[in-house]
Amino acid sequence: xxxxxxxxxxxxxxxxxxxxxxxxxxxxxxxxxxxxxxxxxxxxxxxxxxxxxxxxxxxxxxxxxxxxxxxxxxxxxxxxxxxxxxxxxxxxxxxxxxxxxxxxxxxxxxxxxxxxxxxxxxxxxxxxxxxxxxxxxxxxxxxxxxxxxxxxxxxxxxxxxxxxxxxxxxxxxxxxxxxxxxxxxxxxxxxxxxxxxxxxxxxxxxxxxxxxxxxxxxxxxxxxxxxxxxxxxxxxxx
Numbered sequence: 199x200x201x202x203x204x205x206x207x208x209x210x211x212x213x214x215x216x217x218x219x220x221x222x223x224x225x226x227x228x229x230x231x232x233x234x235x236x237x238x239x240x241x242x243x244x245x246x247x248x249x250x251x252x253x254x255x256x257x258x259x260x261x262x263x264x265x266x267x268x269x270x271x272x273x274x275x276x277x278x279x280x281x282x283x284x285x286x287x288x289x290x291x292x293x294x295x296x297x298x299x300x301x302x303x304x305x306x307x308x309x310x311x312x313x314x315x316x317x318x319x320x321x322x323x324x325x326x327x328x329x330x331x332x333x334x335x336x337x338x339x340x341x342x343x344x345x346x347x348x349x350x351x352x353x354x355x356x357x358x359x360x361x362x363x364x365x366x367x368x369x370x371x372x373x374x375x376x377x378x379x380x381x382x383x384x385x386x387x388x389x390x391x392x393x394x395x396x397x398x399x400x401x402x403x404x405x406x407x408x409x410x411x412x413x414x415x416x417x418x419x420x421x422x423x424x425x426x427x428x429x430x431x432x433x434x435x436x
Contacts, residue, residue, distance in 0.1 A: 233287055234318035257355075257362050260340075266349050274326035274348035277334050282306070283324045287313060297329035299374045304367040305329065311370070328352040329367070331411055333359035375406075375436065406434040 261270075275281070279302050281292040289309060293302070305327065313320060326349070328334065333355045340347040340360065347360045355361040371379045409415040422433040 232317045260345075260347055260360050261349060264346065267346070270346050270348050271324060271326060272348075273346070274328075274335075274350040276348075277328050277330070278326035278350065279329045280306075280327055281324070282309065282327060284313070284320055285322050287318060287320065289313060299372075301329040301367045302327075304370045304372070305364070308365065308367070308370040326350050327364070328361070333361040335360040401430055403431045404433075405431070406436050408436055 275294065279293070279295055279297045281294070283290040283292075289306070291306060296302075328350055330352065331354055333352060335347055335350050337358055337360055349362060351362045351364045353364060353366045355363045368377055369380050371377060377383060405418065407415065409419050419433055419435075421429045421431050423429065423431060
């Protein structure tokens with residue numbers, strides 16, 4: 199896949215607004231979006247992949263020799279929340295179970311934005327997605343040349359698992375915690391930073407989350423303020 203370029207020639211990036219207002223709940227998103235970008239093919243002889251692409255190859259190296267079979271995909275259904283199929287730029291979803299809060303909805307919203315912003319650029323594909331936190335495809339369960347690990351996408355992975363990492367759902371918003379899309383939040387943070395200099399601020403650390411996810415988070419809660427100690431921390435269980 200070739201997407202980056204060191205060429206100094208400026209390329210026009212088309213914009214396709216996502217006209218789906220949240221204020222009018224009865225509104226239907228427009229259906230006349232372009233199906234192609236209209237961008238002429240790039241000169242691939244002068245194009246290089248971004249450096250972070252190596253992590254894509256790292257995540258997929260377990261299937262480099264064997265490829266991905268139908269049985270492997272179906273093997274991921276055991277814990278998947280939904281199946282996503284994209285055919286000719288149109289997304290189809292088969293839901294298996296409810297996710298935590300609205301994680302699945304915001305994940306699919308992000309995929310729909312990708313389809314809208316890059317019409318005609320996404321290939322046909324099929325994948326299984328697990329919306330829970332902890333990885334489940336353990337490396338130790340798939341050893342040897344005949345190993346057939348299921349290709350399962352999720353938000354988290356670690357050195358002991360083969361789960362394929364996908365951007366966190368909160369990039370597109372987290373309704374239950376009143377967090378808007380990161381693009382909007384970053385602008386608000388930048389604006390807030392301009393109101394008061396760092397040296398004028400109260401030296402407190404603030405954190406809110408689920409401490410049951412990892413042992414390190416449980417240790418963090420020990421640093422919360424008590425009647426006897428005040429570590430200048432404000433820690434809250436979400």
